[in-house]
Amino acid sequence: xxxxxxxxxxxxxxxxxDIDPSDDVxxxxxxxxxxxxxxxAEEIGEVGASPSISLTSDRATRxxxxxxxxxxxxxxxxxQALMEATDAFVLVKGSRNxxxxxxxxxxxxxxxxxxxxxxxxxxxxxxxxxxxxxAPGEAQKAxxxxxxxxxxxxxxxxxxxxxxxxxxxxxxxxFDPADEVxxxxxxxxxxxxxxxGMKTVNDYGEKNLPGGEVFTAPVPDSVEGEVxxxxxxxxxxxxxxxxxxxxxxxxxxxxDASKNADLLASILDTDEGARRLGELGIGMNRDIDRFTYNxxxxxxxxxxxxxxxxxAIEETVPEGxxxxxxxxxxDMIVDMSEDSYIEVDGEVVQRDGTFRxxxxxxx
Amino acid sequence: xxxxxxxxxxxxxxxxxDIDPSDDVxxxxxxxxxxxxxxxAEEIGEVGASPSISLTSDRATRxxxxxxxxxxxxxxxxxQALMEATDAFVLVKGSRNxxxxxxxxxxxxxxxxxxxxxxxxxxxxxxxxxxxxxAPGEAQKAxxxxxxxxxxxxxxxxxxxxxxxxxxxxxxxxFDPADEVxxxxxxxxxxxxxxxGMKTVNDYGEKNLPGGEVFTAPVPDSVEGEVxxxxxxxxxxxxxxxxxxxxxxxxxxxxDASKNADLLASILDTDEGARRLGELGIGMNRDIDRFTYNxxxxxxxxxxxxxxxxxAIEETVPEGxxxxxxxxxxDMIVDMSEDSYIEVDGEVVQRDGTFRxxxxxxx
Numbered sequence: 001x002x003x004x005x006x007x008x009x010x011x012x013x014x015x016x017x018d019i020d021p022s023d024d025v026x027x028x029x030x031x032x033x034x035x036x037x038x039x040x041a042e043e044i045g046e047v048g049a050s051p052s053i054s055l056t057s058d059r060a061t062r063x064x065x066x067x068x069x070x071x072x073x074x075x076x077x078x079x080q081a082l083m084e085a086t087d088a089f090v091l092v093k094g095s096r097n098x099x100x101x102x103x104x105x106x107x108x109x110x111x112x113x114x115x116x117x118x119x120x121x122x123x124x125x126x127x128x129x130x131x132x133x134x135a136p137g138e139a140q141k142a143x144x145x146x147x148x149x150x151x152x153x154x155x156x157x158x159x160x161x162x163x164x165x166x167x168x169x170x171x172x173x174x175f176d177p178a179d180e181v182x183x184x185x186x187x188x189x190x191x192x193x194x195x196x197g198m199k200t201v202n203d204y205g206e207k208n209l210p211g212g213e214v215f216t217a218p219v220p221d222s223v224e225g226e227v228x229x230x231x232x233x234x235x236x237x238x239x240x241x242x243x244x245x246x247x248x249x250x251x252x253x254x255x256d257a258s259k260n261a262d263l264l265a266s267i268l269d270t271d272e273g274a275r276r277l278g279e280l281g282i283g284m285n286r287d288i289d290r291f292t293y294n295x296x297x298x299x300x301x302x303x304x305x306x307x308x309x310x311x312a313i314e315e316t317v318p319e320g321x322x323x324x325x326x327x328x329x330x331d332m333i334v335d336m337s338e339d340s341y342i343e344v345d346g347e348v349v350q351r352d353g354t355f356r357x358x359x360x361x362x363x
Numbered sequence: 364x365x366x367x368x369x370x371x372x373x374x375x376x377x378x379x380x381d382i383d384p385s386d387d388v389x390x391x392x393x394x395x396x397x398x399x400x401x402x403x404a405e406e407i408g409e410v411g412a413s414p415s416i417s418l419t420s421d422r423a424t425r426x427x428x429x430x431x432x433x434x435x436x437x438x439x440x441x442x443q444a445l446m447e448a449t450d451a452f453v454l455v456k457g458s459r460n461x462x463x464x465x466x467x468x469x470x471x472x473x474x475x476x477x478x479x480x481x482x483x484x485x486x487x488x489x490x491x492x493x494x495x496x497x498a499p500g501e502a503q504k505a506x507x508x509x510x511x512x513x514x515x516x517x518x519x520x521x522x523x524x525x526x527x528x529x530x531x532x533x534x535x536x537x538f539d540p541a542d543e544v545x546x547x548x549x550x551x552x553x554x555x556x557x558x559x560g561m562k563t564v565n566d567y568g569e570k571n572l573p574g575g576e577v578f579t580a581p582v583p584d585s586v587e588g589e590v591x592x593x594x595x596x597x598x599x600x601x602x603x604x605x606x607x608x609x610x611x612x613x614x615x616x617x618x619d620a621s622k623n624a625d626l627l628a629s630i631l632d633t634d635e636g637a638r639r640l641g642e643l644g645i646g647m648n649r650d651i652d653r654f655t656y657n658x659x660x661x662x663x664x665x666x667x668x669x670x671x672x673x674x675a676i677e678e679t680v681p682e683g684x685x686x687x688x689x690x691x692x693x694d695m696i697v698d699m700s701e702d703s704y705i706e707v708d709g710e711v712v713q714r715d716g717t718f719r720x721x722x723x724x725x726x
Binding site: 021024026027031034037038039040041042043044045046048050051052053054055056057059060061063064065066067068069072073074076077078079080081082084085086087 | 384387389390394397400401402403404405406407408409411413414415416417418419420422423424426427428429430431432435436437439440441442443444445447448449450
């Protein structure tokens with residue numbers, strides 16, 4: 001087995017989920033990632049925990065969904081019981097064909113996801129990690145050979161996460177006490193928002209592997225200005241290009257896109273919270289050096305800022321502060337590598353992708 | 364997809380488990396059998412039930428087991444919760460390599476199986492079916508090409524199970540009211556036993572697909588005589604050849620084998636019940652026309668009788684009748700195609716593999 005897979009498994013079991021002997025662990029991975037499931041299972045055996053090892057089948061899920069009447073969907077009680085009794089989750093993504101769900105009607109997918117939402121919620125309070133296996137499907141989407149994509153994934157994943165935590169902590173210490181944040185890029189993005197009283201989270205590869213961002217929640221009504229998301233964005237396999245949003249008093253009052261503008265509009269119309277920002281994130285993983293049409297990686301890239309319309313992440317919103325609620329959480333990315341800066345309470349903290357605490361910063 | 368796979372899936376969902384819209388169904392299949400998982404998932408969608416679809420990984424299980432200390436094994440609570448909340452199970456076997464567990468110490472395997480015994484028990488009261496996908500591993504073990512093995516499996520599985528039930532019912536009606544059964548083959552097997560008051564079960568492809576046997580339980584203390592099991596028998600991947608047993612007052616008092624006699628001895632020594640018969644079964648599936656070293660098929664073959672040492676199957680033992688208890692249930696097969704007969708209460712009911720109610724029977 002590729003030794004990088006064993007390293008990946010060690011990080012998942014030791015660093016990300018901190019498995020101990022008393023844990024009942026759920027491992028889910030697609031067949032193409034069976035090597036990683038094998039390596040994780042071995043780590044779990046060494047720890048002395050109890051695994052449930054399931055390979056997933058997107059082909060079977062697709063067949064089920066296409067044959068189903070969405071009105072029949074219910075939250076499956078057996079899976080709910082499984083989720084509730086599980087202590088820690090290791091969830092691996094990886095596709096032979098990322099378009100496998102391409103011919104499932106979007107209403108069917110939405111109804112299915114809604115019926116399974118309680119399963120996600122049962123997981124949220126537990127230890128869990130979502131990660132990526134370098135499968136041919138994602139390599140193809142990234143326009144990379146499988147071998148090149150393997151190098152990309154393992155460079156991003158198999159790293160010193162303690163050092164990364166310390167690096168990112170410098171940004172947490174800037175953001176956490178801040179009031180106003182301003183993000184400017186070219187003449188297309190100039191957005192201000194308050195983050196007063198919100199908590200900034202240091203993502204150093206616990207729930208996401210790779211990690212590599214710090215993120216917080218804007219005060220929902222405080223967002224003002226306009227933003228152009230000039231980086232790739234996929235929703236249910238469809239690409240929204242050059243999405244732009246204009247905010248007044250926190251609400252999207254104008255929007256457009258050069259491709260699939262109707263899809264963007266329908267997402268914004270999902271509910272009231274879908275027209276407000278739920279997350280502001282700063283990518284800080286310097287080993288992610290290119291876009292791969294995969295949000296797990298793209299949003300962590302060093303020279304980017306991402307914002308999500310819709311639901312705020314609960315750990316960023318302390319008791320008593322306003323939490324944006326929505327069925328939507330859609331991350332969108334702004335390229336900050338050129339002609340761009342981030343200001344915190346009037347002070348520039350990043351310019352053209354370089355942070356104040358990095359070499360080469362020009363305030 | 365091979366249309367025979369769709370037929371197999373229909374039989375599993377409609378005939379074997381009778382899935383209805385309110386059911387929470389668990390589907391487990393190895394990756395090599397993903398096509399069958401896809402077809403079953405589609406059937407479940409059409410019915411409107413809720414599936415949990417898991418592909419299995421014997422490689423991951425092996426890695427976990429080899430890395431584990433058997434003293435750590437416990438019944439996983441999360442899987443117990445899953446099993447208890449499941450209404451129906453579709454369990455598919457199929458291997459790329461049937462020796463995948465070959466380097467797991469047998470004590471580890473035994474401790475693992477024991478720790479997971481409560482999971483099996485939670486399933487036993489529910490609707491379930493175990494079946495076989497024609498995978499290359501089992502084809503190799505049967506010394507058949509994969510394509511030839513596919514034909515063998517689908518001939519045995521995709522058939523008219525109502526007609527099979529009626530055919531077998533003729534044997535049930537002979538056995539069910541019977542007292543004494545005698546099985547004679549050549550000069551190596553002459554065994555008598557009482558089946559008085561026991562129930563004869565007609566297996567027409569419900570819990571096993573293929574089905575194709577009728578079976579009952581001997582009165583444990585009634586078995587007398589000797590038997591040579593001249594058909595292949597595998598235990599944890601090791602073959603026991605020409606196992607012979609001599610019974611007095613129901614107990615094995617002498618035993619031998621031409622290969623792996625020590626393994627046979629250790630099985631008989633497991634517990635007290637392991638030295639007594641728990642099952643007498645008559646193979647009646649005429650579409651299984653050769654041995655394939657796979658008990659799911661071999662024991663159903665038309666010209667055979669099988670007997671299991673160890674645990675009796677509960678549905679064959681009515682309340683108040685003696686039920687043989689054991690951790691063991693090992694099926695062993697006698698070839699009845701030549702120089703053989705079965706007598707029930709002194710009357711020959713099968714000679715040289717042909718039943719009394721079949722053409723060509725010579726009483």
